[in-house]
Amino acid sequence: MKKYIVCFIIIIILLLILMNTKRGKTVTTHIKGTISNVIKKADYICEQGDSISTRVLAPTGYKRKAYPKGSFQEYLRNYRLKKHGAPIINYDDTKYFAQHWHDAILEVPVPANGLQQCADALMRIRAEYLWDADRKDEIGFNFTSGHYCSWKKYAEGFRPKIQGNKVTFHKTALPNDSKANFYKYLNLIYTYAGTLSLHTELPKVEIKDLTIGDMLVKPGSPGHIEIIVDEIVNNEGGKLFLLAQGNTPAQNVCLLKNFENTSISPWYQFEENVAVYTPSYYFEKGIFLRFK
Structure with a gap:
């Protein structure tokens, strides 16, 4: 007893x-x-949060860096999330085999055509931001061939004629600036652009200058690319970042855990000339790009 x-x-x-x-x-x-x-292990996830900024808490001593209202940085930081625990779903409605990689799922629809892979998902997010900000004339991306394809010309009815690496544009369709036609344009971009074209087209960013919206890239066919979706800083100027990715096969965009430093996960810290390990990819060097 x-x-x-x-x-x-x-x-x-x-x-x-x-x-x-x-x-x-x-x-x-x-x-x-x-x-x-x-x-008790540090836990920076607030399950009730419905956006990146409300789902992920900052470690003690850090605070979120302020950005102007309407900026791409604020757009990403406040991106809506699915409910906590939502799985990664592929374009064909199957579950992705690795469900332990992520801490959140972004509300980015996945087309059933399977085209919206890693770089494509980030180009979609950028294009939708410009659309929502009424900056539609700025929407455009280079094909891997180097030829620029703008939404403005596509909406006017111009379509590419592609013969190997030679691309010419011809007016073959009626003008149509609808949202439905905008997503047809993005499908074209997904087909002819990717990590390699983004790496060639966009300016490189030094690690000390990183901000929300910058992208970690390994160019290639295939390569991989991930995007910074939040940033915090401490009194000494130390910065931590959150990373999100689309993937192949086409699937939900997810917020990545940090398996290399679980004490701050899902936050990441980057250093010059130091490899970056994320759950799905190993970047031999931190090469970062920024949308223009």
């Missing part, structure tokens, strides 16, 4: 300790001369 009473008392004590443990800190308690340490 005494044995059960002792066990019951120990369980009650442990529950009280856990209830009073602060996030990411060690609580030491003394019970009749015995020292017991209870360590």
